[in-house]
Each structure stands twice: as C-alpha cells, then as structure tokens.
Amino acid sequence: MKLELTLPERPGFLHVLPVFNLFLLLLLFFMIGPSLVTQSGVVVDLPPSKFQMERFRVTLVVTLGPGQGDPQIHFQRHPVTLAELAARLDALRADGTAAKAVILLQTDAATPVGEERAVAELIVGKGFRLAMVGQPPPRPQTPANPDPSQPDS
Numbered sequence: 001m002k003l004e005l006t007l008p009e010r011p012g013f014l015h016v017l018p019v020f021n022l023f024l025l026l027l028l029f030f031m032i033g034p035s036l037v038t039q040s041g042v043v044v045d046l047p048p049s050k051f052q053m054e055r056f057r058v059t060l061v062v063t064l065g066p067g068q069g070d071p072q073i074h075f076q077r078h079p080v081t082l083a084e085l086a087a088r089l090d091a092l093r094a095d096g097t098a099a100k101a102v103i104l105l106q107t108d109a110a111t112p113v114g115e116e117r118a119v120a121e122l123i124v125g126k127g128f129r130l131a132m133v134g135q136p137p138p139r140p141q142t143p144a145n146p147d148p149s150q151p152d153s
Helices: 011-036 082-095 113-125
Strands: 058-065 072-075 078-080 101-107 129-133
Touching: 058 113, 072 082, 078 082, 082 113, 101 113, 113 129
Parallel strands: 058 101, 101 129
Antiparallel strands: 058 072, 072 078
C-alpha cells in the first residue's frame, strides 16, 4: 500500500526560513555587538566637546583621573607617575612607535587644567601626536508642548 500526502504542498515556506534565520542573526549581532567592544583606558567623566575626530590605526591612551591631591595618570590602564610616563614614551619613541602612533588624552572634568597641560606638553615634547578626547555635547531637548498658552490634550 502506497501512502500519499493529502495536504497541499507549500514550498514557499521553506524558502522563507533562511531569510528569517538571517534576520534573527542580524538582530542578535546588533543587540550584543556594542557590549563586546572594549574601551581602553580608565573610565572618567569626560567634558563635552563639539569636535569629532578621525579614526587612527595606532592609538595609545593616557588618562588623567581624579585622585587624592594630584590626579592619577594611567597609561593604557596602568597607573604611572609623570616620570614613568616620560620613560615609557621615550621607550616607545626609540622603538619607532612615535612616527605612527597618536596618543589620546582623556581627562576627567574635575582635573585641574594645569595638570592636563603638563601631561599634554610632555606628550608633544616627546614627539607624539596628541588628540584630546571629550564627549559629544548634550543635545537640547525639545519640549513636548513648546507653546505654554496651548493646553495639553
């Protein structure tokens, strides 16, 4: 006895499954992707800046964070003193890294400007290019009801 299928064939559904799988993978990628990006340096409260910078291939991060008395200096997540930072920059310059590297200077908003200037002058004096990092300025919020004479409905 030969068995026959009595239901009508629906091959169109089978062609949609790969597209549905692709959609779910893209959704998963965009949901989880930002959490996989690593931020080098130490977390600080950056002041707002309206300038955007280009992407650099070789970047080194120097972070000035709040500290007891003097601000803490971090070079690539490692705490250093100003003298140790100068020694590390000299070693990198001897390796030839200074010609192709850009140092990103992240400064906490509470750090005195004089300390920031001293570190920036040290970096530039060692022959490195310097880029100062900030946050985008906050966008002005538009009120839901801009005209106060009009009541909310």
